[in-house]
Amino acid sequence: MSDEIAENGTANGDVPEIELIIKASTIDGRRKGACLFCQEYFMDLYLLAELKTISLKVTTVDMQKPPPDFRTNFEATHPPILIDNGLAILENEKIERHIMKSVPGGHNLFVQDKEVASLIENLYSKLKLVLVRKDEQKSAALRAHLARIDALLERRGTRFLTGDTMCCFDCELMPRLQHIRVAGKYFVDFEIPTSFRALWRYMYHMYQLDAFTQSCPADQDIINHYKLQQALKMKKHEELETPTFTTSIPVDVSEPHAD
Amino acid sequence: MSDEIAENGTANGDVPEIELIIKASTIDGRRKGACLFCQEYFMDLYLLAELKTISLKVTTVDMQKPPPDFRTNFEATHPPILIDNGLAILENEKIERHIMKSVPGGHNLFVQDKEVASLIENLYSKLKLVLVRKDEQKSAALRAHLARIDALLERRGTRFLTGDTMCCFDCELMPRLQHIRVAGKYFVDFEIPTSFRALWRYMYHMYQLDAFTQSCPADQDIINHYKLQQALKMKKHEELETPTFTTSIPVDVSEPHAD
Known part of the structure; x- marks a missing residue:
């Protein structure tokens, strides 16, 4: 198989x-x-x-x-x-x-942790908006969300979201952080600020873990995933369009030979 | 079939x-x-x-x-x-x-016409360069080439390239002019200057002809043709790439818990 x-x-x-x-x-x-x-x-x-x-x-x-x-x-x-x-x-x-x-x-x-659950739940949709709209306002919203995650990690001082061992929230968050990091950089030059020290420390620990590294796709696969999504979206859009034919003329050229 | x-x-x-x-x-x-x-x-x-x-x-x-x-x-x-x-x-x-x-x-x-043959032969490759490089220098080269075609049409004063009836050179040139017009505008905002009056007059006559309108693809098909070329080029490039994994950390976060 x-x-x-x-x-x-x-x-x-x-x-x-x-x-x-x-x-x-x-x-x-x-x-x-x-x-x-x-x-x-x-x-x-x-x-x-x-x-x-x-x-x-x-x-x-x-x-x-x-x-x-x-x-x-x-x-x-x-x-x-x-x-x-x-x-x-x-x-x-x-x-x-x-x-x-x-x-x-x-x-x-x-693990039961309402604060963490609600903190991470809409993060990924912000990346999607950044990739679609490509404007600074959407990038700022994503950055602000990451800042809140950074602040929680800083405040809690734990290695992972809910303690010093991994839980379901870490398995949910980290793949999305990797997509934000790789696709954000590639498509819109978005970077996770280096000032988010607790967040980087969190990612550092993840990068040491087999559970993450064994399951993580290559950068190219992450990038190609979004390229294909964009190409499919374009194609769908075009299939719905009525074909048009540019045959208008921007200047008056009617029958010059009749002059 | x-x-x-x-x-x-x-x-x-x-x-x-x-x-x-x-x-x-x-x-x-x-x-x-x-x-x-x-x-x-x-x-x-x-x-x-x-x-x-x-x-x-x-x-x-x-x-x-x-x-x-x-x-x-x-x-x-x-x-x-x-x-x-x-x-x-x-x-x-x-x-x-x-x-x-x-x-x-x-x-x-x-028709035998060396001047026309050599005038139109490298036009299309200039569009390809404009679409790949997307810089003003390549656009200027394409514009200069179109200016030479405009000048020949102006000087000759004929409806088509070699006279008042169509020949093989017109069947070669006009599809390429249409790609330049539609794809140039879409991808790099390139426009054929309205000052090229003889060239626009030439295109105007073409747009009246069944031989052109019956054979002409829709704008969307011209645009999608180049989009697919670009996507295939990207994919080929990526298949050759060695997969990389972004797991480096831009800040020093080593073992903060050991502090």
């Missing part, structure tokens, strides 16, 4: 094997793609595999040419797809709930 | 039927595409069909999903393709030579 299979955790009969199907890179079908939810659940499950409560199998599927058995089983469903004991879970919210309720050790990841 | 078939000229046994296969629009496979050579030969043959020396059949092929019989016959060959009496001619230079030497009436289109 895939060219790239990462395994982690013990594969003996003591712990259940969980399979996560993720989207491949749109540049090279053998690489991991820049799918935020794929990376988020990859990180959640990687942490559980490190704790040896599960054995994790990650399968990469190239959606530009999905293998026949993938199409047979899942038709038009896109990854992430979680497979647990023969049961395929296709929707993001259900995957999250399944990890929390049914995957051994999962409940420990789902 | 096609959704759109345009026929022109008499279809009786007196004149040969020539089929020209052209590329479809990349936005809507039923429309004509922005292929310069397709339009050039379409115009040549349309003029001959108007003179009733041939009967012309134009077939549009959507290269994103070519019909099975097209793939069987021509494999990876792209239009334009000319079919005359069961013989398929695949290369542009051979199509041109075939129209000149073997298609009835064709030799009349191929």
Whole structure:
């Protein structure tokens, strides 16, 4: 089903094997793609595999040419797809709930923290606005949001959002920070200010973690993800347009030979 | 083989039927595409069909999903393709030579005019440079070239490049002028100066001619043609790139908890 299979955790009969199907890179079908939810659940499950409560199998599927058995089983469903004991879970919210309720050790990841939950929930939509509008006002809104996250990290003084160990919020936030960093810089020269020291320290710790580095797409894949989105948007727009033909003339040139 | 078939000229046994296969629009496979050579030969043959020396059949092929019989016959060959009496001619230079030497009436289109031939031959490459480099120097070079064409038209005082009837040079030049006008304006805000009165008069006459209007792609198709070229260039570039991962940190944040 895939060219790239990462395994982690013990594969003996003591712990259940969980399979996560993720989207491949749109540049090279053998690489991991820049799918935020794929990376988020990859990180959640990687942490559980490190704790040896599960054995994790990650399968990469190239959606530009999905293998026949993938199409047979899942038709038009896109990854992430979680497979647990023969049961395929296709929707993001259900995957999250399944990890929390049914995957051994999962409940420990789902810390209750309303402040953090509401702080990070609209961050990503601000990046999308920056990439679409490309104006300084939207960049300033994104920067202000990052400043609030920086302030919380500074105030709490913990290594991660809710303490010194990772939780579901970290698995949600960090892939989005990486997209902001890489795509923001590439498309609109947006940079996370170096004055956000607590935020950079947070990212520094993330960059040391296997759960992040094993699941993280290449910069080029992040960039290409947004390029393709923009190209598709353009194409859709153009398909709806009535074709026009520029054949007007900006000057008076009528019948010069009749002069 | 096609959704759109345009026929022109008499279809009786007196004149040969020539089929020209052209590329479809990349936005809507039923429309004509922005292929310069397709339009050039379409115009040549349309003029001959108007003179009733041939009967012309134009077939549009959507290269994103070519019909099975097209793939069987021509494999990876792209239009334009000319079919005359069961013989398929695949290369542009051979199509041109075939129209000149073997298609009835064709030799009349191929006027000898060295001044015009050398005047128009490098015009299009200047548009490509403008679109790639996007700097004023390249725009100025394109404008200067158009000024020379304007000056020739002004000096000669003829409706078309070599006289008051169209010839092969007009069928070559006008599609390229239309690309310069539409894509130049869209991508780099390049405009043909209104002071080029003889050139605008020339375009005005072209816009009245069926040979041009029947063969001309929509503005959107011209624009999308260059957008796709740019996207493909980007993708090729990225496939060759070694994947990189931005995980460096611009500030010193090493082990703040050890302080």
